[in-house]
Amino acid sequence: MSRTPFIAGNWKMFKTMAETKEFAEAFKKQERTSAVKTAFCVPFTDLMTAKEAFAGTDIGVGAQNVHFEDEGAFTGEVSLPMLKEIGVDYCVIGHSERRQYFNETDETCNLKLKKLLQESDITPILCVGENLEEREAGKAEDVVSSEIKADFAGIPEDLAEKVVIAYEPIWAIGTGKTAGPEQAEEMCGFIRRTFASLYSSAAADKLIIQYGGSMKPENAAALLAEADIDGGLVGGASLQPDKFAAILNAVK
Numbered sequence: 001m002s003r004t005p006f007i008a009g010n011w012k013m014f015k016t017m018a019e020t021k022e023f024a025e026a027f028k029k030q031e032r033t034s035a036v037k038t039a040f041c042v043p044f045t046d047l048m049t050a051k052e053a054f055a056g057t058d059i060g061v062g063a064q065n066v067h068f069e070d071e072g073a074f075t076g077e078v079s080l081p082m083l084k085e086i087g088v089d090y091c092v093i094g095h096s097e098r099r100q101y102f103n104e105t106d107e108t109c110n111l112k113l114k115k116l117l118q119e120s121d122i123t124p125i126l127c128v129g130e131n132l133e134e135r136e137a138g139k140a141e142d143v144v145s146s147e148i149k150a151d152f153a154g155i156p157e158d159l160a161e162k163v164v165i166a167y168e169p170i171w172a173i174g175t176g177k178t179a180g181p182e183q184a185e186e187m188c189g190f191i192r193r194t195f196a197s198l199y200s201s202a203a204a205d206k207l208i209i210q211y212g213g214s215m216k217p218e219n220a221a222a223l224l225a226e227a228d229i230d231g232g233l234v235g236g237a238s239l240q241p242d243k244f245a246a247i248l249n250a251v252k
């Protein structure tokens, strides 16, 4: 099964609107392969600017979170109708920083996935991954499979197969430590098998699985050459146009 590689940048809480415009102008000038789907998941305040700056290109724009209610007394939150009006293409769900610092749970990830899948064409990028303690205790697979089972609970196959799963070992995010290609492949293969056991091998064959955790131009080619790694979710290295373009160009 050939899957189109998909590499997305996750800007976290970086870049103002002016910086977004400047980045987009510089990124559009980069030489990059057309064989890779790409997007930038930007802060809410940059979504409109990014949509306008990338209009007429093949570059998608994503949010980094969404609330599972349409509206209400939820100070500081942003709803799906708000994202739809902007024309957002992707939405990150369950990033480990949100799970760690903002009380995101598998239950809320599940509600958010259902909301996006049932009521929009926005593609969710669901992040899963173990922390260092869990890895050292030999529990990486248990943690990741329990996240996947809980996050996809009650979601039928025709909707589930639209989700992109990002395997992001927490110990590798923003730390400069990267899972080795074999280690990352082992977990991405495990994710595909877990998804097949929940749904079907046909759905698992189509599933796009990204690796995330200190991906950079120097290590991208080896990671992206692995059979079950279909792309990347890139934090730090997506903030610089040339570095991010180099990662895209690392796809064979």
Ligand code: PEP
Residues within 6 Å of the ligand: 010, 012, 168, 172, 173, 174, 175, 176, 212, 213, 214, 215, 233, 234, 235, 236, 237
């Ligand atoms: C991320 O933010 O999802 C991420 C993988 O960050 P970094 O590439 O900086 O480790």
